[in-house]
């Protein structure tokens with residue numbers, strides 16, 4: 183290896199006398215993230231700081247490839263640039279999804295024959311640096327992803343915060359938002375599907391914010407939150423004195439309030455049949471008549487709907503109109519459950535911890551075990567449950583580190599149960615092995631004579647035949 187730092191021979195000789203464990207201890211205890219890849223980008227080493235920094239354990243990081251694994255999520259990419267430039271690259275990297283930046287220092291290392299052997303990466307939080315080495319990227323070569331990230335930065339500070347509140351770093355979330363961003367440019371109705379708490383409402387707002395309608399209203403209504411007898415007047419408004427108790431001034435409906443903007447109907451599967459008819463009529467013509475009114479009004483409203491029900495099934499059971507179903511699902515997008523995009527769990531948890539730290543005027547951090555547990559848990563209530571869990575932990579923990587003893591009940595029960603199952607599995611396996619060994623031993627000792635073997639073991643012949651079939655003649 184080269185003597186980059188021109189150390190004296192004496193010092194180099196001294197370093198060589200130190201045991202491997204000494205260097206490993208330093209790396210493993212380093213506060214900053216240190217990763218090493220081979221010349222093809224395959225990760226050879228990742229220190230434990232990776233988990234705290236990215237929410238990716240060293241074990242997982244170890245299986246990644248820095249040239250391909252992040253698929254443009256962290257931008258600009260530094261590995262290819264360091265290989266090409268044959269020098270250390272200091273880059274300010276930004277994740278496309280969370281509002282997060284870090285500094286990556288990528289150093290290619292060569293052997294005495296000048297062949298690239300590995301790359302060493304240090305990752306630091308942005309604040310520690312004032313100057314950035316970004317000029318290595320030729321502007322013509324900018325990827326779409328990078329251009330979008332730039333657009334996003336430009337949008338910052340404006341009303342449209344685009345994806346700024348949508349936290350995550352999974353590729354699946356990135357793909358979903360990328361597709362919806364394109365859909366946002368049109369007026370085609372969007373139907374968002376997915377379990378409760380996955381972020382459908384947040385994403386509906388994202389679509390609006392990315393659309394040309396972003397400076398007009400985004401009106402959101404949950405179809406289950408309004409009593410059946412009021413939903414029509416809420417949606418389409420009413421004329422003065424339309425019904426007993428109605429205001430003498432009449433009332434504008436949400437459809438009209440969202441004129442030139444977007445109307446988001448959550449839990450669309452719950453819409454009553456008579457309203458479904460009227461809503462379909464509105465979608466077909468962009469016209470409607472207020473309750474008690476005679477004249478129809480025209481509006482220009484973009485519709486986004488969402489449900490956690492299986493709408494196709496509701497159609498089959500005649501609980502949802504088929505014609506309305508086809509009208510609202512111009513573009514259908516399923517938002518994946520949190521357990522299907524585990525890479526999002528840690529950034530979301532960090533995001534909310536920061537928020538609750540500010541709210542409660544504290545500065546707590548998660549312990550590594552809590553991070554691991556959150557990543558392993560299945561989150562049936564998705565992001566909503568995660569957010570609540572983080573608040574609970576932020577409030578209930580005493581010191582500055584949130585430890586396992588403060589895991590919310592459902593999580594603690596899940597892991598207890600898992601441990602219990604694991605213990606059972608181990609015990610059952612041991613018993614099975616023990617039985618197998620006995621049967622194999624006796625079978626061999628009695629030269630395969632099952633009747634004699636049964637007698638020696640005090641078993642019936644039927645049982646002996648069954649056990650021989652199970653353990654020997656599978």
Ligand SMILES: Nc1ncnc2c1ncn2[C@@H]1O[C@H](COP(=O)(O)OP(=O)(O)OP(=O)(O)O)[C@@H](O)[C@H]1O
Pocket residue numbers: 347348349350376377378379380381382383384385448489490530565566569
């Ligand atoms: N990617 C995300 N980043 C940050 N917060 C999120 C994310 N996804 C969801 N949330 C938060 O989680 C909570 C639940 O999200 P949301 O209400 O959008 O879910 P939903 O799918 O519409 O749920 P439901 O079907 O029950 O209406 C909200 O507080 C939202 O801000």
